[in-house]
Amino acid sequence: MNRSKQAGMGKKAIVVLLVGLTLASVRISEAQQPAKLPKIGWLEARSAAQAPGRNLFERQFRELGYVEGKNIAFEYRYADDKLDSTPGPSR
Secondary structure (H helix, E strand, C coil): CCHHHHHHHHHHHHHHHHHHHHHHHHHHHHCCCCCCCCEEEEEECCCHHHCCHHHHHHHHHHHCCCCECCCEEEEEEECCCCHHHCCCCCC
């Protein structure tokens, strides 16, 4: 092989290596876990049908710039008027 062919193969090897590294870095960045969202809990003694405050609660957060699923998560729990099934205060 002459020098020009060797130089051409060296350049091809570098290009292939750079493309491989680029693809590997894209794959690694896709594998990152999404950031955890802050979670707001709502505990209601009544049933979901009897709890009209939920819509107001969510609307107030939206007015502050929070969007459920994007930068905040809400978690709702209802006791359905069965207060004996809810945990008591922790001491």
